[in-house]
Amino acid sequence: MINAKDIIKSYGNGESRFQVLKNISLDIEDHDFVVILGASGSGKSTFLNVISGLERPDSGNVFYDGKDITAFSDHEATSFRKENVGFIFQQYYLLPNLNVDKNVKMGADLADNKNYKTVIEAVGLGEKLHKYPSELSGGEQQRVSIARALAKRPSVLFLDEPTGALDEQTGRQVLDYICKLQKEYDFTIILVTHNLNIAEMANTVIKMNSGKISEIYTNKTKKNAYEIGW
Numbered sequence: 001m002i003n004a005k006d007i008i009k010s011y012g013n014g015e016s017r018f019q020v021l022k023n024i025s026l027d028i029e030d031h032d033f034v035v036i037l038g039a040s041g042s043g044k045s046t047f048l049n050v051i052s053g054l055e056r057p058d059s060g061n062v063f064y065d066g067k068d069i070t071a072f073s074d075h076e077a078t079s080f081r082k083e084n085v086g087f088i089f090q091q092y093y094l095l096p097n098l099n100v101d102k103n104v105k106m107g108a109d110l111a112d113n114k115n116y117k118t119v120i121e122a123v124g125l126g127e128k129l130h131k132y133p134s135e136l137s138g139g140e141q142q143r144v145s146i147a148r149a150l151a152k153r154p155s156v157l158f159l160d161e162p163t164g165a166l167d168e169q170t171g172r173q174v175l176d177y178i179c180k181l182q183k184e185y186d187f188t189i190i191l192v193t194h195n196l197n198i199a200e201m202a203n204t205v206i207k208m209n210s211g212k213i214s215e216i217y218t219n220k221t222k223k224n225a226y227e228i229g230w
């Protein structure tokens, strides 16, 4: 379980100091599918970075199963991220000079997972092990980055606008993979987007507005990636 408590985060100094997260508290259950929705600039990415341990809050704490990750040293925070969480961004951040197999192996090596090829199969790229990123479509590249993130078997997968650079058909396919992979590998999903349609796939929807949580609700019925609007 993740508990964020009284999170405050600002950027800038002096007169230009700007409070992006204004005292946010939130609990996230293990294995949940959470979508964080909000307009551009509402603080979604900053909140994701804080609860994933990428950035420190000015004050407040983030607990994973009771362990306060905001109290970690930089070294401890890096190890924590390596061992427990995976990240997917709008950009794929693949290494251009490594093929699919080697890109995913990089993630697998963080957890000493020798069995990482099954994840490549699971994202439908078993036939493309020896292709380089430049030889793949955008959707295929994003699926490689998903396989890389999952190869170390994280308990939480953080996604920041994962379909932002993809067309409709490819975006739906990537979301479909993410849902199927969650069933298979049982991680928690925390996905940030400004796309209201994607929220219909979530179990829990968190709405952010100007650095605060304005609403939290649970979807009674969840749609799949091919049922949502786009």
Ligand SMILES: Nc1ncnc2c1ncn2[C@@H]1O[C@H](COP(=O)(O)OP(=O)(O)OP(=O)(O)O)[C@@H](O)[C@H]1O
Residues within 6 Å of the ligand: 011, 012, 020, 038, 039, 040, 041, 042, 043, 044, 045, 046, 047, 194
């Ligand atoms: N590293 C930073 N330095 C200074 N200001 C920042 C930094 N990161 C974010 N901000 C500011 O904090 C505010 C919230 O940014 P954030 O990226 O969290 O919003 P968002 O809701 O994810 O927006 P978007 O959907 O456009 O990505 C914005 O006004 C942004 O300019």
